[in-house]
Amino acid sequence: MKRREFLVRTAQGLGAAWLASKGVLDAIAATSLSGKFNASDTVVLGKTGIKTSRLAMGTGTVGSGHHSNQTALGIDGLSRLLLHGYDQGLRFFDSADAYGSHPHVAEALKHVPRDKVTILTKTWARDAAGARADLDRFRRELGTDYIDVCLMHCLTEGDWTERYRSVMDVLSEAKEKGTIRAHGCSCHSIGALRAAAKSPWVEVDLARINPIGAHMDDDPDTVVSVLREMKAAGKGVIGMKILGQGALRDRQDEALKYALSLNVLDSFTIGAESKVEQDDLVRRIAAAA
Secondary structure (H helix, E strand, O other): OOHHHHHHHHHHHHHHHHHHHHHHHHHHHHOOOOOOOOOOOEEEOOOOOOEEEOEEEEOOOOOEOOEOOOHHHHHHHHHHHHHHHHHOOOOEEEOOHHHOOHHHHHHHHOOOOHHHOEEEEEEOOOOHHHHHHHHHHHHHHHOOOOEEEEEEEEEOOOOHHHHOHHHHHHHHHHHHHOOEEEEEEEEOOHHHHHHHHHOOOOOEEEEEOOOOOOOOOOOHHHHHHHHHHHHHOOOEEEEEOOOHHHOOHHHHHHHHHHHHHOOOOOEEEEOOOOHHHHHHHHHHHHHOO
16 A cells, blocks of 8 residues: 555544544533432442442552652642542542552541541552562551552453462452452453453452543443443442543543443542642533533
8 A cells, every 4th residue: 555545544544533433422412411420429339348439539640650640749739639639528549559659648648537538559560479569568658557449450461360360369368358458450451351350359440431432442332341241240340541541631521421321330530630620520520410
């Protein structure tokens, strides 16, 4: 294929995808939700018994290498943002070792009752020794005796339930000891997501979902079908990439309405970078109906 023909076909494909996405968003905008939702609604994560808020405060926008847009605010800046959300009824702190946000969460925890917030974090450990070391270090960094939800971070392998069985065993042992309250995973491929849906070990799953398929494991319909399988099995399902990693920044209302309309997400996490953004998210969720 000649370069000019390739460029033309690529442009046509991108144009078709954009039009399809726009059509989906316009259809969502025209629909109405069956009920009223608030960011501070109390939800239960699957069968774990863990009660928390519908909206989790994400700390990992562009998060990697122990850094994120939120941790760039500094320990005082991010802890104040978390406490601002707490004052609005948000009780879910979404952190991870990869984001470097544990010290920031620890500072916020000094000012609120520990049993009133849900702490979720994630480990990149792929062997038993690493998982044990992470759990000990995480609790020290977070300044807490226990972690509510600990996930295996960013799984991509379809056979991860066999390949990383030793890590699963460590997390199961930690739950028995009360070090964590629930375990699960975050998935970054459709194969890993399908494996998580079928695994009785997974109690909580963090899954990428938005109406246009931006930064997702597969197209929205395919992903939603797997999430429904998880939901039917009693797993806690938490949505991420709700705004498509910024792709839906200008269509936030439609993206939020989509997430709320699925009836499959117990909660979802979004990382605000300022009090103004956080207040705006809370307002938009309340106005979605």
